[in-house]
Amino acid sequence: MPRSSREQAARTRESILGEVVDEASVSGLDGITIGTLAEHLGMSKAGVIGPFGSKESLQLEALGRAAAIFRADVWEPAAREPAGRARLAALIEAWLSHLARPAFPGGCFLTQAAADFDARPGEVRDAVQRIGRLWERTLAGEVRAAIESGEIAGVDPEQAAFEVNAIAQGVNQAIQLHRDRDAVERGRRAMRRATGLSDR
Amino acid sequence: MPRSSREQAARTRESILGEVVDEASVSGLDGITIGTLAEHLGMSKAGVIGPFGSKESLQLEALGRAAAIFRADVWEPAAREPAGRARLAALIEAWLSHLARPAFPGGCFLTQAAADFDARPGEVRDAVQRIGRLWERTLAGEVRAAIESGEIAGVDPEQAAFEVNAIAQGVNQAIQLHRDRDAVERGRRAMRRATGLSDR
DNA sequence: CCTACCGATCGGTAGG
DNA sequence: CCTACCGATCGGTAGG
Secondary structure, three states: OOOHHHHHHHHHHHHHHHHHHHHHHHHHOOOOHHHHHHHHHHHOOOHOOOOOOOOHHHHHHHHHHHHHHHHHHHHHHHHHHOOOHHHHHHHHHHHHHHHHHHOOOOOOHHHHHHHHHOOOOOOHHHHHHHHHHHHHHHHHHHHHHHHOOOOOOOOOOHHHHHHHHHHHHHHHHHHHHHHHHHHHHHHHHHHHOOOOOOOO | OOOOOHHHHHHHHHHHHHHHHHHHHOOOOOOOOOHHHHHHHHHHHOOOOOOOOOOOHHHHHHHHHHHHHHHHHHHHHHHHOOOHHHHHHHHHHHHHHHHHOOOOOOHHHEEEEEHHHHHOHHHHHHHHHHHHHHHHHHHHHHHHHHHEEEEEEOOOOOHHHHHHHHHHHHHHHHHHOOOOOOOHHHHHHHHHOOOOOOOO
């Protein structure tokens, strides 16, 4: 029994997006080419670009897909914990293992995309910026919740969110560029101290 | 009186490298093209690539040039201070103003190059790795000097070097992607605490 | 989803 | 340092 063509089309889009996300984590979201994607997927270039219309649309959809993977890997395990100390600790652990695994062959997709597009105006840059802002606001909110419940003290939520985000970038660089697995433990210490989970 | 051709050739190389470093900070070290460089320099493509032989050589020399600018901007002002607390504080201030100025139109060149090449083997990757390691070792050494002179305490030199480096990446991203000038002050607080210069 | 094709641009070379 | 050129590949389209 043949699948509906709509279902098949959706499946094709999914497999293309998966390949884009993997390749972009290595070569950058702008470094992908339709020809290379087509070759790796065993498809024609027209078949790759057709469902998306343009390279920029493909980039935007790949960015959305990467954000969804990040959410599933990092946010969802944390969201299962009660707000406060427990959620903050879970979030840090989930983030570190997302970076250590790593979820994408070339390391953190959003760090790569931010570095690639931060100086180039356009829809992709705007989307990266929006995702980054939203995440940093979420982080600050979780720190604030832990402060309000009296579980941590002596930290500024925005400052802590900024630091945890920066440390994640440092861990990613250490793993990807230096193949330094110790960076996970260094990152843990730094993130826990920045959020007031540990004293030092 | 005509300049010697050797002198003229050196001048040409310099102007090409300056353009490469600027463009690469925006589009990535792999995103530059000989054609665009030639157009911006008012030269032919052969004139741009000739003195270097290949795009990879040009990338390697641009990387060396960017490292020299970083050294002049960040290391040299710090090196004029006595080792220990004073030098550490000067280094942090010099680094923050290097990022805030910014020295390259697209922000920190080495962060950009690391993100671009960390997942792609080759000479460029090796060079980025070497420069990064050397710098982190230098940072750790300066923290150690301040500990040994008794000016700071309670910090691990490698941990502090890792954190300061990560915070610099966070400041760069905040400035470039979010146009957030407050990041300099957040970075200062985080770097000073990570190195034991401030308590909080 | 394919083949066949478009004009533009890629990195690089020959020859001067 | 230039002009003129190389084969390869780029993103994308027409037509089926």
